[in-house]
Amino acid sequence: xxxxxxxxxxxxxxxxxxxxxxxxxxxxxxxxxxxxxxxxxxxxxxxxxxxxxxxxxxxxxxxxxxxxxxxxxxxxxxxxxxxxxxxxxxxxxxxxxxxxxxxxxxxxxxxxxxxxxxxxxxxxxxxxxxxxxxxxxxxxxxxxxxxxxxxxxxxxxxxxxxxxxxxxxxxxxxxxxxxxxxxxxxxxxxxxxxxxxxxxxxxxxxxxxxxxxxxxxxxxxxxxxxxxxxxxxxxxxxxxxxxxxxxxxxxxxxxxxxxxxxxxxxxxxxxxxxxxxxxxxxxxxxxxxxxxxxxxxxxxxxxxxxxxxxxxxxxxxxxxxxxxxxxxxxxxxxxxxxxxxxxxxxxxxxxxxxxxxxxxxxxxxxxxxxxxxxxxxxxxxxxxxxxxxxxxxxxxxxxxxxxxxxxxxxxxxxxxxxxxxxxxxxxxxxxxxxxxxxxxxxxxxxxxxxxxxxxxxxxxxxxxxxxxxxxxxxxxxxxxxxxxxxxxxxxxxxxxxxxxxxxxxxxxxxxxxxxxxxxxxxxxxxxxxxxxxxxxxxxxxxxxxxxxxxxxxxxxxxxxxxxxxxxxxxxxxxxxxxxxxxxxxxxxxxxxxxxxxxxxxxxxxxxxxxxxxxxxxxxxxxxxxxxxxxxxxxxxxxxxxxxxxxxxxxxxxxxxxxxxxxxxxxxxxxxxxxxxxxxxxxxxxxxxxxxxxxxxxxxxxxxxxxxxxxxxxxxxxxxxxxxxxxxxxxxxxxxxxxxxxxxxxxxxxxxxxxxxxxxxxxxxxxxxxxxxxxxxxxxxxxxxxxxxxxxxxxxxxxxxxxxxxxxxxxxxxxxxxxxxxxxxxxxxxxxxxxxxxxxxxxxxxxxxxxxxxxxxxxxxxxxxxxxxxxxxxxxxxxxxxxxxxxxxxxxxxxxxxxxxxxxxxxxxxxxxxxxxxxxxxxxxxxxxxxxxxxxxxxxxxxxxxxxxxxx
Numbered sequence: 001x002x003x004x005x006x007x008x009x010x011x012x013x014x015x016x017x018x019x020x021x022x023x024x025x026x027x028x029x030x031x032x033x034x035x036x037x038x039x040x041x042x043x044x045x046x047x048x049x050x051x052x053x054x055x056x057x058x059x060x061x062x063x064x065x066x067x068x069x070x071x072x073x074x075x076x077x078x079x080x081x082x083x084x085x086x087x088x089x090x091x092x093x094x095x096x097x098x099x100x101x102x103x104x105x106x107x108x109x110x111x112x113x114x115x116x117x118x119x120x121x122x123x124x125x126x127x128x129x130x131x132x133x134x135x136x137x138x139x140x141x142x143x144x145x146x147x148x149x150x151x152x153x154x155x156x157x158x159x160x161x162x163x164x165x166x167x168x169x170x171x172x173x174x175x176x177x178x179x180x181x182x183x184x185x186x187x188x189x190x191x192x193x194x195x196x197x198x199x200x201x202x203x204x205x206x207x208x209x210x211x212x213x214x215x216x217x218x219x220x221x222x223x224x225x226x227x228x229x230x231x232x233x234x235x236x237x238x239x240x241x242x243x244x245x246x247x248x249x250x251x252x253x254x255x256x257x258x259x260x261x262x263x264x265x266x267x268x269x270x271x272x273x274x275x276x277x278x279x280x281x282x283x284x285x286x287x288x289x290x291x292x293x294x295x296x297x298x299x300x301x302x303x304x305x306x307x308x309x310x311x312x313x314x315x316x317x318x319x320x321x322x323x324x325x326x327x328x329x330x331x332x333x334x335x336x337x338x339x340x341x342x343x344x345x346x347x348x349x350x351x352x353x354x355x356x357x358x359x360x361x362x363x364x365x366x367x368x369x370x371x372x373x374x375x376x377x378x379x380x381x382x383x384x385x386x387x388x389x390x391x392x393x394x395x396x397x398x399x400x401x402x403x404x405x406x407x408x409x410x411x412x413x414x415x416x417x418x419x420x421x422x423x424x425x426x427x428x429x430x431x432x433x434x435x436x437x438x439x440x441x442x443x444x445x446x447x448x449x450x451x452x453x454x455x456x457x458x459x460x461x462x463x464x465x466x467x468x469x470x471x472x473x474x475x476x477x478x479x480x481x482x483x484x485x486x487x488x489x490x491x492x493x494x495x496x497x498x499x500x501x502x503x504x505x506x507x508x509x510x511x512x513x514x515x516x517x518x519x520x521x522x523x524x525x526x527x528x529x530x531x532x533x534x535x536x537x538x539x540x541x542x543x544x545x546x547x548x549x550x551x552x553x554x555x556x557x558x559x560x561x562x563x564x565x566x567x568x569x570x571x572x573x574x575x576x577x578x579x580x581x582x583x584x585x586x587x588x589x590x591x592x593x594x595x596x597x598x599x600x601x602x603x604x605x606x607x608x609x610x611x612x613x614x615x616x617x618x619x620x621x622x623x624x625x626x627x628x629x630x631x632x633x634x635x636x637x638x639x640x641x642x643x644x645x646x647x648x649x650x651x652x653x654x655x656x657x658x659x660x661x662x663x664x665x666x667x668x669x670x671x672x673x674x675x676x677x678x679x680x681x682x683x684x685x686x687x688x689x690x691x692x693x694x695x696x697x698x699x700x701x702x703x704x705x706x707x708x709x710x711x712x713x714x715x716x717x718x719x720x721x722x723x724x725x726x727x728x729x730x731x732x733x734x735x736x737x738x739x740x741x742x743x744x745x746x747x748x749x750x751x752x753x754x755x756x757x758x759x760x761x762x763x764x765x766x767x768x769x770x771x772x773x774x775x776x777x778x779x780x781x782x783x784x785x786x787x788x789x790x791x792x793x794x795x796x797x798x799x800x801x802x803x804x805x806x807x808x809x810x811x812x813x814x815x816x817x818x819x820x821x822x823x824x825x826x827x828x829x830x831x832x833x834x835x836x837x838x839x840x841x842x843x844x845x846x847x848x849x850x851x852x853x854x855x856x857x858x859x860x861x862x863x864x865x866x867x868x869x870x871x872x873x874x875x876x877x878x879x880x881x882x883x884x885x886x887x888x889x890x891x892x893x894x895x896x897x898x899x900x901x902x903x904x905x906x907x908x909x910x911x912x913x914x915x916x917x918x919x920x921x922x923x924x925x926x927x928x929x930x931x932x933x934x935x936x937x938x939x940x941x942x943x944x945x946x947x948x949x950x951x
Contacts (some may be wrong), residue, residue, distance in 0.1 A: 009033055009053065012933035013838050016056035017048045019130055026838045035530045036840075038792055042097070058937040059794060060805035060892055063885045065878060069803025072717055075868075076938050077716040078821055079789050081844045083775045083784035089841040089930070090916040091827050093144035094137060099781075101774035102130075102137055105320040109310050109492065110141060114917050116307075119261040120284040124269040125310040127573065128327070128553075128580020131265045132166050134226050137264060141172045142226060146830050148835040150201045150224035150259060151175075157206040158521050158545055159230060164204050175202035180209055181520060182801065198222035211246045220253050225261060227254055230521040232264035236279040248279065252323035255283040265881065267576075268569060269311065284308050324764075331579050332589045333613065336469040337596045341463075344387070346584045347455050348598060351383050351390070354448065357643045370406045374413035377637050378432035381417065384598045385490050385563050386467070387459040388497035394430040394453035418633050429492050429517045429543035448840035460497065462505075467593060471498065471562055472505045474591055479510060479537050483558035483589050487541045488574045490517045490563035498562060499541040510537040517545040528552070544570060553583040561592040564604050566633060571609060584767065623740070712762055712773045712782060718787050719744075721801035731775070733760040743798060747786040748779050764931065792939070805889070807881040809945045812870035817850040817859070818888050819867060820895070821940035825904045826910070829929040838929045843910065844939070847902060849895065854940040858898065867944060874947055888941045899936050 009015060011026040017036065022035030025045070033048045035904050061067070087098035092110075113119040120136065142148045151164050153175065160177050167173040176186060179763070186196045195218050197203060203224075210219045229235060235247035255262055262284060266274040269277055282289030288308060291301040314327055340348060355376035361369075382393035416432055462469045473488065487502075489495040499514035506512060511534040515524045524546065531538050532555040540546075540556065550928045559575050571592075579588045592609065594601035653688055716726050716733060722741055726735040735758040737750050750758070760779070771779040791802040822845050829838045848859035848867060859867070876884075878894045911930040918925050 009050070009055075011827055011838065013040075014056045014058055014937075015053045017053040018046075021056050021058070022046070022048070022053075023840060025840055026827070036635045037789070049348040058935075060889050060938065061885075061941050062794075062803060063882060063889055065872065067803060068798075068805045068881055068885050069808065070806060070808070070872070073721055073801065073803045074806030074808075074940065074942050076714060076718055076721065076787055077804060078846065078868075079710060080718075080784040080791070081821065081823065081939060083711070083781060084715070084788045089824070089828065089843040089910050091910075091917045092141065093830075094140040094171075095776075097144070098137070098140060098171050099776050099778050100133060101772070102133060103317070103320070103325050103774045104323045105312065105317040105325070105817055106130055106134050106137065110137050112310060113138045113263075114141065114306065118259050119226075119263060120308055121262075122146070122266075122269060122281060122309045123285060124262045124266055124309065126313045126567075127267045127576035128582075129312060129314065129317065130581060131267070132163070132230075133170070135230075135263050135265050136167055136171050136173075139167075139226060139228065140173065140377070142261060143173070148224070148226040151203075151226040151228070152197070152224045152949075153204045153228045153230060154207045154233075155204065155230035155684040157208070158517075158524070160204050160206060161521050161525050162551070163230065167204075173202055175204050177202045178203050178205040178209065180206070183209070183597065191401070195219075195222040196947045207247055216250055220250075223254055223257070223260070225259075226263075227260065228263045228265065229263050232280060233266040233268050233276065236276045236283075244433070251283055269309075281305070281309065291691065325581060327581055328579050328583050328586060328588045330587045331575065332587060333592075334589070335592045335594060336470055336474055337594055338466050339597050340595065341466050343464045344459055344466070345597065347387075347390075347452075348383050350455075351379060352599075353451060355379055356450065366406050367409055370409045371413075373641070374409065374417055375432070376641055378413070378417050380600065380641075382431060383456075383492065384595060384600050386497050387456040387465060388493040389431055390492040391453045391456035392481070392491070393494040394449050394456065396431050419565050421572055429490065429545055431491050431493060436886060442501070445739040465757065467562075468498065468501055470593055471560065472502065474560060475502060475506070475539060478558050478560075478591070479506075479539070480587065484538050484556050485540075485560050485589075485591075485903070486546075486552060486556050486574075486577060487539065487562050489541065489543055491563070492518055492543060494563065495541050495543050499528070502539055502541065512539045512541065514541040515546055516543045528555075544574070551580070551582065553580050554578040557583070557585045557587075558589040561590070564594060564601050564609065566604055566608065568608050568611075568613075568640060578821075582766075671736065686823070711775055712760070715760055715773060715780060715783060718783060718801045731762055732770075733762075734758070735760075741798065743790070744783070744786060748876055749780045759932055804940045805885045805942070806868065806940075807876050807884045807945065808872050809874040809876050809947060810870040811873045811947055812867060813944045813946050815852075815946060816884075817848060817852050817867065817944045818891070819846055819848045819864065819940075819942045820892075820899070820938055821942070821946070822847050822902075823900055823937040823939055824906060825933040825937075826907055827929070827931045827933070828914075829926070829927060829931075831927045843906065845906065846901065847904075849898075856895070856898075858902075870944060876945065884943045887939070888943050892938050896935075899938075900932075900934075903932045903936050 009024050009028060011024055011028070013024045015022050015033065017033075017035070021038050023038065025034040025036055027034045031050065033050055033053050034045065035048055035053075036042060036045050053577070055285060078098075106777055109121060109123050112169070113121055119142070121138070123131050124135070124136050129154050134316040139148075139151055143151070151173075153167075155163055159177055164175055164177055167175050173777065176196070178186065178200075183196065186200065190196070190199050197205075198220050201224075205219070207229075210216050229251065232251075234487065235251050254260065264280060264283065266280075269280055270906060278289045281292055285308065288305060291305050317325055318327065319325075336940050358372045359369075359376050361372065379390070379393050382389040411433070459465060475485055477485070487498060489498055495516050499512050503512045511531055513531040515527050519527065528540065531540060538555070540552070546552070556578050559578055561571060561574065563572055565574075571590075575588075576592045579590075592605065594605045596602055697856045712733065716728060719726050719735060719740075722744060724739050724741075724744075737745065737754050737756070737758055740748070740750065745752070748758070756769075758779070759767070760777075761767075761770055761772045763774075764773065769776050773780065775781070787800075787802045790796050790798060790800040791804055793800070824845065825840055826841050826843070828841045829836050846864050846868070848855050848864045851857070907930050909926070913929055914930065915925055
């Protein structure tokens with residue numbers, strides 16, 4: 001240890017203050033010393049006055065018999081050390097401070113990102129693979145390295161709270177929500193000439209909130225140096241109209257700053273349109289747009305694109321390197337037909353007659369005629385949805401009335417009526433409106449609409465609504481089989497109506513809740529949480545405000561499509577809420593209700609939905625519906641609304657020809673998409689080199705103390721040493737919280753009044769409020785820190801579970817061998833946007849030696865790894881245990897010089913690893929340093945004796 005004085009308080013030094021030992025951090029100054037506890041918990045970083053701090057030496061292990069453990073208790077300290085520390089010395093700075101264990105395939109986007117000077121990346125992995133984790137992992141790494149200091153996530157308001165929770169709970173990033181409901185609170189404490197985008201370093205912003213000129217200009221003036229765009233496909237539109245075009249213009253300006261990091265996230269990168277895919281990639285680098293346009297078939301073009309684009313399907317990552325990722329093995333799909341009741345069929349026929357009359361009316365301007373067309377078609381969709389939606393539509397004014405041209409009327413209505421946009425935007429579930437113009441509507445027509453609305457209201461309930469009756473039977477069957485379902489509806493009135501009727505039908509023992517776009521996102525999340533916390537079974541009725549980006553797999557195993565979407569991608573998004581990583585069931589179900597006699601559902605099901613399924617089954621790729629699907633929908637609409645105006649044969653031929661054209665386009669697109677995914681899934685890369693790079697650069701994901709089996713053994717042993725009974729099976733460890741010692745309960749954050757068992761799953765996925773036996777799980781890490789702190793405490797108040805000293809007799813050695821658990825501290829200087837930044841980092845290594853012919857021989861890594869697997873083969877007399885422990889502890893001073901040399905070599909090894917991951921971006925290498933502290937800490941001393949004698 002450095003002598004007393006100022007030098008003793010240099011970064012990395014050990015000091016004592018307020019009754020405990022600390023590590024000095026670089027941010028100390030003349031007045032205060034910034035310190036961190038020896039257990040590595042950054043959350044307990046403290047500010048101490050210099051006069052209350054004194055230099056300290058790390059004490060050697062005690063050789064008192066009570067402090068010497070057996071093989072099992074001694075091994076606990078090794079794992080606790082590796083798991084509990086967050087400030088690791090490896091080049092992936094984020095891995096020690098996150099609360100999620102990324103799957104091995106999720107490191108690939110991070111490796112791609114860190115090879116760039118400026119990160120420009122499109123992550124287009126399949127639904128449910130974990131794109132949020134991949135993007136957030138890159139963000140956390142850039143922040144930890146000091147390469148960015150501010151970040152923004154642009155997303156829909158429906159996903160804002162989810163992003164906030166993911167960043168906070170898994171990555172320790174406290175981001176503010178910038179939404180219409182929060183912006184006034186955020187602006188209140190800052191001056192009028194300041195911006196929330198500047199004052200708050202981490203923000204999650206509704207893309208539509210900043211589409212106004214004033215907000216957009218403010219955002220662009222203070223745009224952070226890292227921007228993540230979720231559901232990025234909703235921000236490109238080649239034709240350029242309306243909301244999408246405004247978003248695209250915003251992103252073009254964001255991307256124009258070439259040194260800004262930009263991560264685009266989407267499961268549907270082109271939505272069936274090559275030009276949209278081109279525009280999306282062009283945001284990253286303009287030359288990528290040229291690759292898509294002209295060079296996609298060349299090796300040079302593919303290699304350029306592969307550096308900025310990663311897209312994997314489940315088949316690519318189910319088995320990646322040596323890790324399996326569980327997904328549901330099967331998705332059972334069933335189509336359930338129903339026929340309208342006589343009363344409802346008569347009502348539907350009268351609505352259709354009214355709709356035909358309105359579209360045949362030649363009066364009014366071209367815009368008014370076009371509005372009547374879309375209103376009539378929307379009305380027919382509402383009637384097919386539910387009597388509640390029909391009544392609401394009949395009483396609602398058409399949104400397209402505000403159009404100033406035919407083209408604008410088409411743009412306003414097409415996406416909502418045809419579902420051509422797969423995005424579940426806010427307001428998508430509102431009823432479309434059928435009233436052409438209430439101000440100029442003739443009195444007779446107004447009365448007719450009113451009468452139809454009143455008739456619709458009288459048709460509610462199972463007596464006349466056979467669709468509802470079919471749903472109740474379907475839901476009861478799913479619940480009986482153990483499948484809690486989500487029922488997806490097209491319109492808000494339908495969802496409310498269905499939820500009310502299901503409550504009546506299911507009665508006690510099953511909770512039912514409706515979540516629609518009329519609720520703010522936070523309330524949607526609260527309702528889902530309230531529903532799933534209820535005892536018994538539960539049914540969620542939702543509109544498409546929950547069909548994209550929302551994780552519901554922990555609580556639900558089935559999806560019911562109460563209303564057919566006219567875009568199969570919407571169906572895939574709905575089913576993706578339950579069929580995704582994290583779903584514990586091996587099998588999920590999807591049921592589609594369709595009417596055989598309403599003139600709409602049968603054709604949509606056969607032409608669009610079933611075709612989509614067939615292509616997905618044949619190619620393994622969920623290919624977005626081509627733009628030519630609109631011709632089928634147009635022909636269908638004409639067949640419904642213009643019947644009698646033209647020959648029926650001609651209309652049938654129109655649908656048939658449009659269907660043939662769609663089939664051709666879809667099959668060509670699926671072939672091209674399948675090839676594209678093969679090229680850019682990064683499944684074709686040399687996985688051996690990837691594995692080697694991950695092992696070298698991200699040892700926390702691979703090291704011998706980080707495997708789930710080792711973590712499980714650690715948790716079970718640690719609790720057993722504390723006298724806690726653990727119930728273990730093939731899937732989990734279960735612990736009763738009542739028997740936990742007070743200190744452990746406090747460390748794990750378990751309230752005294754909690755009676756529910758603690759559950760540790762052996763692998764993901766885990767259920768609500770369950771833990772996982774991985775090193776980044778908060779409960780596992782808290783237990784490791786508790787074990788480490790009690791072991792290092794020279795005067796522990798309780799009997800430590802882990803021991804710093806141990807003696808074992810084993811057949812694995814032929815001569816006395818000693819393993820030392822050594823903690824090295826380093827000063828790591830990293831280049832950053834605001835200049836170099838120095839931090840104290842740590843690394844724990846096992847060093848071993850034995851007596852040889854030439855004196856003391858140091859073990860290589862393979863010999864140390866083999867010795868870790870050694871088990872006791874014979875008992876050791878207590879007197880010999882203490883004598884061997886005393887001898888080994890006395891030898892620490894003799895090997896100090898060797899340990900320091902090994903520390904210097906380790907520092908160079910780690911520095912090279914930092915350099916290697918940065919070498920493709922030379923500017924980020926200048927100023928990189930990694931210097932070892934002058935003394936290593938010997939945390940544990942473990943002696944292995946051969947069977948032949950005492951040695």
